[in-house]
Amino acid sequence: MKNQRYCPPPGFLLPPPTNVRPLPHISDFEHILRSYPWSKKTTIAIKASVGGKSVYEYAHRAGEEETGNMYDTKIRIASVTKLFTVLAVLLSKPQIGWEDLITKFVPGLEEEPYAEVTIGALAGQTSGLGRFGYVGDLALIPGFSPAQLGLPNVTHKLPGCDIYPGGEVCSKPQVLDMFNDPAYHPTSPNSGPLYSNIAYNLLGMALEHVHSKSYEQIIQELIFDPIGMKDSSYETPSKADGILPQSGDRWFAAPFSNFNPSGGIWSTPNDMLLFLEALQSHKLLSATQTRKWLQPSSLLPSLHQLVGAPWEIFRPTDVEVAVPRPIDLYTKAGGVAGYSSHAVLVPEYNIALTIHAAGDDATRAVQDLLPLVAKPLIAHVDEEVRAQVHHNYAGTYVSSDGMKRMILMVDDGPGLWVKNAVMNGVNILPILASMQSLSASNAFARMYPTNIDSKTSEKESWSMMLDREKEGSERGFAEQECGSWNWGDPARYAGQPLDRVVFLMREGRATGLGMVAWGTAANDILHREV
Template sequence: MGDPKYCLPPGFSLPRPIAVQPLTSLAKLETTLRSCPWHNKTTIAIKASVGGGPIFQHAHRASDEGVANLYDTKIRIASVTKIFTVLAVLLSRTEIGWEDSIKKFVPGLNEAAYADVTIGALAGQTSGLGRFGYTGDLALIPGFSPAQLGLPNIAHKLPGCDVFPGGEVCSKPQILDMFNDPAYLPTSPNSGPLYSNIAYNLLGMALEHVYSKPYEQIIQEKIFEPIGMHDSSFETPNASDGILPQADDRWFAGPFGNFNPSGGIWSTPSDMLLFLEALQSHKLLSAAQTRKWLQPSSLLPSLHQLIGAPWEIFRPTDINVAVRRPIDLYTKAGGVAGYSSYAVLVPEYNIALTIHAAGNDARRAVQDMLPLIVKPLIVHADEQVRSQASANYAGTYRSKKDNRSISLVVDEGPGLLVQLAIMNGVAIIPALAKVQGLDPSNASARLFPTDPDSERSEKEHWSLLLDRVKEGAARGFAEQECASWNWGDPARYAGQPLDKVVFHMRGGKAIGIELVGWRTAIMDRVET
């Protein structure tokens, strides 16, 4: 739940930061990381940026590792690879439709069973497929005794391929046999999400079908090369440029074979941050396409988690920002024995974060690090955002010719508070409240940047929203009283919206403000 005094509209509270000063609590955060029980025995590398500018990095090499620069050292990213697979599909939208059935691209699949399994369902983990297929089956693990689980002895033998990454790779006919085996068929597509690695194997097969080339080459040509990820690949690195297991370590360092679309990439922290920043700057996808991709596709029982394609979306409400509210974190975790990683985007603050770990405690280390790092980064970015908004937009805009003025401040609340707005001698905030059926006696309003395509242009489009929640007022069943997405564009005059405000910008700072419905522009600003 957010701050009970405010009902925020969809979108961002204030414009995203352009450039942010380095994190002042860097030493404290590093001290916190070093105090974690896994730190000394785990190789970790972290890089973060805000708006493309570096803000934090930290690396620690376990005592038995010998590489010189961890930021440029290859570490297996495991299931973070799924972001690349979905991106390749999105970049192939003229050949592969999101609502196309997978059977269109994988000839030989059971027609009836896979008819409703779409590309989008596979990417969004709602295909109805299980997790691994043959991989990890207990019957194929050397030394496993069925009796220890009370299982019967089964004479039937599974193919000894794709047993685990690095093992014998299944042939195409064997893959089809598995997907068509009744034991592995999808059930109830488009119902609740279930994490599936083999769903991504099918997406890789779809890409290979339309391009008639290996999946790995497709990723190289469509993503690695355009972005400049020169230190990323699917081949196991050598000890001089990668973190590899030592003699007694039971890590998965071998090739992933058919599971490459699900988890086969080796990458460096520097390359991964470059990749995330390329998504932020729309180097491969347009802004509209990226926004569509950064959306949830499934709900979960938790109020703080959603599922995307392939995003694992967290919405924490315990981050100590000025206005407490859910902050959307678009993440993808990856983990196999010995390696774990996180890729994180926080769109509201232009934060990109990549976390890598190698060691027997890698999974625990990465899970612990996510909140330890994300929270101070967001708090710092929020402080910078509010400071920048005050410098760039706040102040009094007053006409020298007549009685028109508007005063804006950054207070303890969201957006820009409208302290006073006079048009043609009329105080318009109480007047708008009366028109909308609200109490004009204590009316207040705020401006929010609700048109991201106009961000950082010469004319930025914002929206004026009247505050509707009184101090201490109940929000109703399921917060019905906070349906702010339904409050936009409430009234128009002669065709023009009364809630549309345009800032005229020069060099990143507002020099004037236009109230579109009033057909008025005030080009004199006095900063606060």
Template sequence: MRSFSLLILSSVPSALSLCPPPGALLPPPAIKKNSFAIPDSTFESLPWLSDTTFAIKAQIGATNVFQYSHIAPGYHDPAIPLYGTKMRIGSVTKLYTVLAIKIAREKIGWEDHIGKFVPELARNAAYKDITISNLAGQTSGLGRFGYVGDLATIPGFQAAQFGIPVVNNTLPGCDPYPGGRPCTRKELLEMYNTDQYEPISPNSGPLYSNIAFILLGLALENVYGKKYEEVIKDLIFTPLKLTNSTFAVPNDTATTILPQKGDSWFVPDFANYNPTGGIWSTPDDMMTFMRALATHNLLPAIETRKWLQPHAVLPSVQQLVGAPWEIFRPTTTDVKFTRPIDMYTKAGGVKGYAGWGILVPEFDLVVTINAAGNSSNKAVQDLLPLIMNPVIAFADANAREQAKAKYAGTYTLPNSNDSITLAVDDGPGLAITAFSMGGVPVLRSLAALQGVPIDNFSARLYPTDPDSLGTGKETWTINLDTINTAAAFADLNCNSWNNGDPFRYMKERLDTLIFEIGKTAVSKSSVLSVNLVGWRTVLKKT
């Protein structure tokens, strides 16, 4: 008997940390009546207001919780709402390009090689390992630009001023900058097949590449037999009714923020660079687009979750690279339980215009920021924390308050001493504060099995099956924690993802609880009972 007990203990980590499993700590809040606000004074003293226009929108679920706009003097009629006004969104366009690839997943495989869709590259050994995933995830090894921005195309540039030997200019003179003569397909593909532009060491690390997305646009053209711009219109603009989103350069100053005399903004058609940054959109349209991603309007939830996964790491522990997501994990937001908050973002910026699309799935939060002006890039960077810090704190507080009202309490089996008590405290998830089955103090038994003193032991519930949330049966799991744990190298004591599903009895998981949801006199979505799967017992909420 002793050897059997030791065998069980040897298979279980001897110490766990207060470390939630990956994913949300609680279900996202449902905001029906908005009570969120940021004082106007937050935005009234920013240093670039005289030359930069901006608009912010934030939604939790389907509810608009915040919007704020500012029009730089002389750039737009103040009587016309800015939320329906066009601004270039720059590289936020890359999200539209990759979404179209995802929608076309039966035609374009994520791991297909680009040469399958661009035959001119198939004969070049440098592209034999370059996949759609590499291109979308910034790991193809391609450079940032092609001919665009080459110093030789800048009027008056003197190579000698930099100690560069003077070389005869043999560039074709196309695509030197937005608005220049667009390269023909032949000229464009010759560029990719030139030694100096070919990819190097794919998958060795991320390098932001605009020309990678031109190739994705060509892949879409190949499988649909039409121009990239028409593909985006058919797959995204039309289904989402984005009637104010376009690749065509607007010329109506009543409906577009355009440069004034003396401003040098990138307004001309992006042509070959449309898949990487050519969309004009409004704050309202961009919010509709980002909300469609959050609600899986055009892409199933399982595909969206796969799309959000990171592709590469960066020197900062708070940043990751996705396809083409820029994933931030700030730890300085004002949430009750301090932890990284996963923010899936895509920024865009060209001279004169900038945008940011942001998803925070944990709170079903979507934020958009649009700016136009001489300080547009600085503006969106300054505005990001001003909106994200307070709106995340608001969402976190509401999620906790609503979880307390819905799930916290004691669940019992009539005429027995079987019960479990759940609470929302200062920690993550739902705390199991008492748990007795058949007269056995279950928490004490679990602590002993883990080799953890009961006064340092914590068992907590998390909604690890997001697809079940909002249904009649919500699946949550128990994570076994310690309250205080010594610091460890590389946070090795935070290993919750490797400790799930620790115990089963006759096939059933002991860490799984299913809340049964139904109507009551108080609410249309109340917890009626909890099914302790491993114990084969249903306890009713008292």
């Protein structure tokens, strides 16, 4: 990766694209697929869109040479279900608040152990609860010998329910008994994240309490029906509708029952893409609520991963884009024996991506497919974005009296390069640089779409930030020299920000611009030369 010379502000470098051309192909995709040991024995289905427009799809059934129509076939999405559970919680305001204690919604849950466990902590994997509860307990697995691990013989008997999908289902009192057992109590809530499935069981119970309906009916009414997800449910499909295990396969195709809020949904690639596009278009949540939901809630030891609720946020730096930088992928993975899925949003590029697999190596397949598909897809859309911005915004803007002029270009840096900015005959960039204790002799600036909510209006609001080129070795301890989030709105004149730029738009193209503090946004527009 090249040295990152620039320190752009948080947010998008350029506006999300519209009407992106389909990704023509992924180089050597078929050859690469055949190199993986799982390729012949794994069914896969991939779909991607940009701004709701399909740009890529690929499907292959295990054992078949030709790609098959997998896009309306049901596959278990496992823990991707957690996205639906959290979304249902967010759609249940004000009955359920993010900072409400879970004891408010689960009668019989002991107060003391859960006195600090909030809805947000459960959703963000910081509740302190363990992973599974009774599920997979070695003491209940037939044929397991405690001696092989040097374990003592069991001195008390577990109820024997909820130990695996399809087995005996715990009753509600038995579920409460488990959560109230000190062996399963949460530890150190709101410390580091620990992946917990039973945390989502509690969220499902909270939803049932406030809606007085089954969890499955709540998801149907709040999400499936409004979006039009007609092929998604918690019921195991028939062999005609879904990918199911063959004789001898040990896949988890049975109902998840109490674990439905954690991983019980069956869905199709088409339905899952519809779901992600509904999040992008704010069909159920507003833009502000969606952005808040996408915020990370916990850090991890890796510089490239963060934890959300329940987002698994990846920040790869090896994607071939024009401006090398971390690219934020908001993902949720799901996997049980025989099935694996990945749901991905890339807000900066308006990308929605779903990957599904079925087979003994489904989880490995999805992990391998994510970078194999996401990297060329993002690189393709990045090229489209820069071409669109060049067409829609770049050029020379001049006032009617010729005393104000700006030249904007798409170069190899972030945002729009402000090559020249003259207001009332004054070259303003060196003056602004001196005011910010920067070099006036080499003053350049860039424009960024910092108010992305204005994208669909006739007046788009951007911000102009002075360049502070920093080679990798000059960024200082913990990159303190790149504190760009602290550089916006540096000065005002008569109440108006000097960095605010307004583009006048017509049918998606800029026809003029105004610098707010200079009054040009109101009466003396700089018109774009054609």
